[in-house]
Amino acid sequence: MQKLSAWLNQNLLTLFAGFLLLFIPLYPKWPLFDILPGYNVRIRLEDILILGINLYFFIRVLRKKINLKQSFLFKPILIYLLIGFLSVLSAIFITKTINPEYLQIAKVYLHWLRRIEYFSLFFIFFFSLKSKKQIQFFLILIGLAIFGVTIYGFGQKYLYWPAYSTMNREFSKGIALYLTEHARVLSTFGGHFDLAAYIMMTLIPAILLIFLHPKLIWRVIVSILVLMEYWLLILTASRTSWIAFMVGISLAFLLLLKKHSRFWVFSRWFVVVALSTLIMVSFGDLSERFSQIFKLQGIKEIVLRPFRAPPKNGIALNENLTPEQQLSLVATNTDIPPTPTKSSVVTKPSDVYDDTYDKITAYLATGSGEKFVANYSDNALKYGLSAGIRLDTLWPNALKAFKQNPLLGTGYSTLVKAKVWEFTVAESTDNDFLRMLGETGLLGFLSFMAILLIIVRQLWRAFLQDKQPLYYGLFASGIAITFGLLANAVYIDVFESSKVAYSYWSIIGLLLALAALRKHEKKAD
Numbered sequence: 239m240q241k242l243s244a245w246l247n248q249n250l251l252t253l254f255a256g257f258l259l260l261f262i263p264l265y266p267k268w269p270l271f272d273i274l275p276g277y278n279v280r281i282r283l284e285d286i287l288i289l290g291i292n293l294y295f296f297i298r299v300l301r302k303k304i305n306l307k308q309s310f311l312f313k314p315i316l317i318y319l320l321i322g323f324l325s326v327l328s329a330i331f332i333t334k335t336i337n338p339e340y341l342q343i344a345k346v347y348l349h350w351l352r353r354i355e356y357f358s359l360f361f362i363f364f365f366s367l368k369s370k371k372q373i374q375f376f377l378i379l380i381g382l383a384i385f386g387v388t389i390y391g392f393g394q395k396y397l398y399w400p401a402y403s404t405m406n407r408e409f410s411k412g413i414a415l416y417l418t419e420h421a422r423v424l425s426t427f428g429g430h431f432d433l434a435a436y437i438m439m440t441l442i443p444a445i446l447l448i449f450l451h452p453k454l455i456w457r458v459i460v461s462i463l464v465l466m467e468y469w470l471l472i473l474t475a476s477r478t479s480w481i482a483f484m485v486g487i488s489l490a491f492l493l494l495l496k497k498h499s500r501f502w503v504f505s506r507w508f509v510v511v512a513l514s515t516l517i518m519v520s521f522g523d524l525s526e527r528f529s530q531i532f533k534l535q536g537i538k539e540i541v542l543r544p545f546r547a548p549p550k551n552g553i554a555l556n557e558n559l560t561p562e563q564q565l566s567l568v569a570t571n572t573d574i575p576p577t578p579t580k581s582s583v584v585t586k587p588s589d590v591y592d593d594t595y596d597k598i599t600a601y602l603a604t605g606s607g608e609k610f611v612a613n614y615s616d617n618a619l620k621y622g623l624s625a626g627i628r629l630d631t632l633w634p635n636a637l638k639a640f641k642q643n644p645l646l647g648t649g650y651s652t653l654v655k656a657k658v659w660e661f662t663v664a665e666s667t668d669n670d671f672l673r674m675l676g677e678t679g680l681l682g683f684l685s686f687m688a689i690l691l692i693i694v695r696q697l698w699r700a701f702l703q704d705k706q707p708l709y710y711g712l713f714a715s716g717i718a719i720t721f722g723l724l725a726n727a728v729y730i731d732v733f734e735s736s737k738v739a740y741s742y743w744s745i746i747g748l749l750l751a752l753a754a755l756r757k758h759e760k761k762a763d
């Protein structure tokens with residue numbers, strides 16, 4: 239019993255961390271209970287588990303088994319949280335952008351506490367890695383999590399497995415949904431954007447492992463996993479995360495120029511990027527979403543043309559052409575193609591496939607979905623509904639809040655409401671940079687960016703000093719996924735997405751712990 243007790247005392251935090259690494263991505267967003275009446279954010283099982291592990295962690299800190307100052311990020315994270323706390327006080331007493339009532343004050347502190355919860359994963363994982371050999375244990379767990387998330391995503395798309403979304407108040411109650419034809423896969427995550435960001439974070443190190451892991455069997459296994467996970471990224475149809483993936487993987491290979499020849503790096507980079515682009519352009523809805531911006535449909539037609547059966551009558555039916563364009567292929571000068579009237583045609587944004595949005599808008603406006611057509615803005619019609627909402631409402635709101643208090647912002651959860659007294663059921667800016675500026679001002683923005691800068695600097699130093707391919711590949715991937723998330727943050731509140739934030743700070747905790755261990759080994763030598 240003494241040996242078991244001693245072993246648990248040494249390794250229990252590692253076991254807890256490994257469990258979270260599997261549980262967080264695999265467990266769907268099933269709510270347990272409301273934390274605030276009428277609010278989208280609910281308490282879930284992972285919140286209870288993380289709280290329990292944090293209590294155990296805090297006890298070890300009190301017993302001086304753990305020294306928080308040994309971690310690279312203790313002071314910068316503490317500074318950011320203090321600025322966030324000052325921003326809350328400023329919002330209540332100075333700018334008065336938070337109404338002094340229980341629900342509003344509780345909500346703003348809830349968002350502050352959630353950031354503490356996210357950061358706590360960094361410390362848990364940083365101190366859970368006791369030796370460099372354990373990193374392979376954690377890598378296997380990440381691989382199992384990826385496999386489980388991917389299989390469930392395929393099940394949603396092809397086998398009619400249920401999805402659990404947090405995209406609105408009703409869905410976030412844990413209602414089982416089933417994907418329609420154009421619905422994007424979300425697997426065990428609350429939304430397709432969250433899933434795509436997680437894929438980006440885990441896909442980049444997996445690709446590097448294909449080329450840098452010393453054992454062939456693991457390179458083969460990881461290659462299969464990468465192909466499966468990349469197809470899941472295609473099924474999310476997330477343009478932002480695909481671009482973030484391209485930014486991240488390109489940066490990762492660029493870093494490897496410090497360790498390998500130009501031919502070695504660029505030949506492998508070209509294969510990865512070319513194959514990824516070919517798959518994206520040729521299959522799935524992602525290419526169609528990109529075609530709204532880059533007009534990729536013509537490229538897709540060229541790629542798929544050799545695989546399509548030749549037309550029987552000499553002219554191929556192109557479903558992407560309008561009836562008038564189809565008729566122009568066969569019409570004579572005497573033919574008069576039909577002209578649609580204004581009364582029979584409703585112009586919709588390119589990313590609106592049915593009348594669901596019209597019905598929701600109608601219900602909100604009139605209480606009934608009958609005989610009501612939504613009016614779309616010029617931005618929505620030109621760039622799509624998703625971009626239109628950002629350009630017309632979300633981003634201007636954040637800039638307005640930043641102008642109101644440039645140093646500390648207007649406080650967490652204040653950017654969506656139109657009036658001070660209004661209680662909004664959810665928060666979103668869909669641009670993390672603008673959200674930080676609007677909510678916590680320039681001080682909050684700079685302090686958060688400082689945390690990321692320290693992460694990149696520490697990983698860069700570890701990357702330069704290490705000579706083992708597996709380890710410097712992991713350090714390079716840590717830098718790459720940080721910049722990938724920053725690219726993602728241009729269009730998504732990615733650092734506020736719970737499963738993405740949990741996963742990012744967990745991975746960074748492991749990588750910085752590995753960097754510290756490798757540095758200690760070199761000093762010992």
